Amino acid sequence: MADRALRGAGLGSKSFEDEAGVEFAPRQQLGFDCPNGHHFDLTFAEEAETPAVWECPRCGLESKRTDGVEAEAKETKPQRTHWDMLRERRSIPELEDLLAERLDLLRSGDIGPGVRSM
């Protein structure tokens, strides 16, 4: 009997203490406003990369940050295209040579549609 009472009290107070004692990771709250005037707040981990826009939970429209942070300002790194990567490896004259080479092969029938690699 004493055992049961102890366990009951222990369980109740312990879970309560755990709840209060948990240290949450640092958070940040961001406000968003949609074009229809809906305002909503989202909570992000402090180290998380925060979005500049978010879909309004009420009407689904793209909502902008209340603090005015724009997508363009956030993305400082320009997107590298395949062309940019190619240009890092090859100069234009080199590419022209390659193109001429491929065109010759294509015209002579060594590559292209109908040519089987076997």
Ligand SMILES: [Zn+2]
């Ligand atoms: Zn909305």
